[in-house]
Amino acid sequence: MAVTLLEDASLFELAVPCAVFAGEGYELTLCATTPGSAQRTPGGLTLAAEHGLDALRAADLVVVPACMVDGYEPPAALLDALREAHTRGARIASLCSGAFVLAAAGLLDGRPAATHWMYADELRRRHPRVRVDDRSLYVDDGSILTSAGTAAAIDLCLHIVRGDYGTAAAAEVGRRMVVAPHREGDQTQYALPPVAVPPRAEGFGAVLDWALARLHRPLTIAELASRAGMSTRTFGRRFATEVGVTPLKWLNQQRLARARELLETTDLGVDAVAERSGMGSADSLRQHFHRALATTPAAYRRTFRAAIPQRRPEGHSPPELPNTTHTAR
Template sequence: MPGRKLSARRRKEVVAVLMFSGGPIFESSIPLSVFGVDRQDAGVPRYRLLVCAGEDGPLRTTGGLELSAPYGLDALGRAGTIVVPAWRSISQPPPASALAALRRAHEEGARIIGLCTGAFVLAAAGLLDGRPATTHWMYAPTLAKRYPSVHVDPRELFVDDGDILTSAGTAAGIDLCLHVVRTDHGSDAANALARRLVVPPRRSGGQERYLDRSLPEEIGGDPLAEVVAWALEHLHEQFDVETLAARAYMSRRTFDRRFRSLTGSAPLQWLITQRVLQAQRLLETSDYSVDEVAGRCGFRSPVALRGHFRRQLGSSPASYRTAFRARRPQDPADRADRGADGRPDRPERLERGEGPRGETLPHQRRGPGAESGGVDPGRTEPDPHAIRLTEQHGRADAAELAGLVRAAGLTRLRPERAGGRPAPGQVLGQQAARSTAMPGQRDRPVG
């Protein structure tokens, strides 16, 4: 939405940060760092920062620290941009004088930004009426219920509606401030600032991957509470929104309206999100196959699970499980097949004949022709480390192993030796299978 023309007494390069007592120091420090530090040597245009107290000081913040802002509400009259960091409590109304100053600034063309729960201050001032907005996913349902004219989207990291901007929680404030710099001065300036802050210039995705089963605090006293509780306890069953509406003794239209006012989300989207979250937990804590997980979360097919899972978490169920287990702390025996960097052995390391710590594997120890790259074909002593891996992870089909080994340029498969122990080539094939499966998923962050 286009903003009003900026008043002549306001300056576009002047950014005011409106501080209140009780606000968390991290969110408060984000706009101070982005707009208050001179980084012209790095190609970042300079802003002029005004730190303004929204109420009488001293202002107390995280850890009992006391802050003294150099300016008061009058200084907001010079700012072209006003940033409201996280508000101290979503249950408390902001000071009336601060709300009046924000409304006046907006009428004079100032750009107003709310970080995290700062959106509640903007909403209390009436600046979000009829507009899209976001906030921390945990407080989004409360914002939607308390201010029904606000179009709350808990999926976004930030929302830019022209002269009103809002962000999700904590680190999303950095994303929004970088977006403001990008809007004002271009991508080069924003990228240079991101490099100085050692953060990504632009994060993809939204808040979906951080959502959990949290519901508004007020839900306990609502008649729909019982229906919501039943749905959460029966996610393993296949039911739809019509089933929930019938349990609430409401028409589908009335149920949709009441549910949205309670949770800030459409009932179908909420139900899908809860099923995906349940699948996420099962993938982390169980050994069920993806098909079994789909059935235990109420999805009609594994295809439906995969589609919704990827849309909400940006990853397939199988890839998510692989990445989660790769990050999980392991005991020394489980780490035996990892290199010094903690990652599984890579094909190129195996191809060089190196073990997890760079040592030469027994079947790859050099014979008389080592200087010419030869391998001693007579070394057939089994590697205890390799045996342990095979006992832990099982044996793959011999034909597939042979193909993997040949593809990796490794030694040929040898027949299994007496006593049921694998030949070294088989272990190499399994290591190659693990290190070549799902390329890119091992190092890809999730969540």
């Protein structure tokens, strides 16, 4: 895989793919339009990439970090290299304002694309053919992936690891980086400030942790609301505002993630996996897998069982499941 070093590079979004992908079965290459040339960063540091854009020709994944929005014009050579990489089948991912680079290359025309909500209107103005999504954390549109800023860049990179090597591998990277558990792409980037709400020190964190420890139980929204000290109606409204999805959808997402982890890391039968993940029955688990991943639990296990990250030989593509996108609904 290749990460592009841009002029006035954002250190955080540049560091994220290096931290997530290094040592996880990916051969990471930092490249620039002019190899060896110093690129300044907003923090006053200078960075240099050893490799040129020819590194994109061999990469099956190209990550474009955030760029300066005002006054930055992506080099024509970079845009050409991105188009060429996409044409030959490489996945292209942008982090935060890196979407402006992909849009300039024409790779986002007619596609849904995420970027930081602060830049969404400018992206719409400059590139009206892009279907800008200013709410989702990230959008996986097959060969093109885009994310919002800062923490959402981590979410997208972990999503890529999860698709390549499975839930357990992504969870291990998350634990190493001490970041939050798996967040779906259609969770919101930001929450509107609640009106006339008493201050809470922990928000919904304690309730979510409590629920995660009891996914195997038949939890109800009323039970969660009671745990939070709210009416069911108030809990549902504020949960959707602060977490970005409804309580029921969040529960289903977490149960599916638990089921995927159990299929990857244990020899439990489908009935036992359904019970321990809170799906209830094997039939219910199969329905959720078909709806979310377009596959079956058995097929998923065959793909990802013991899929410990290893260095992939050149030209080898990671295992993929059909229709595993996480776009805004």
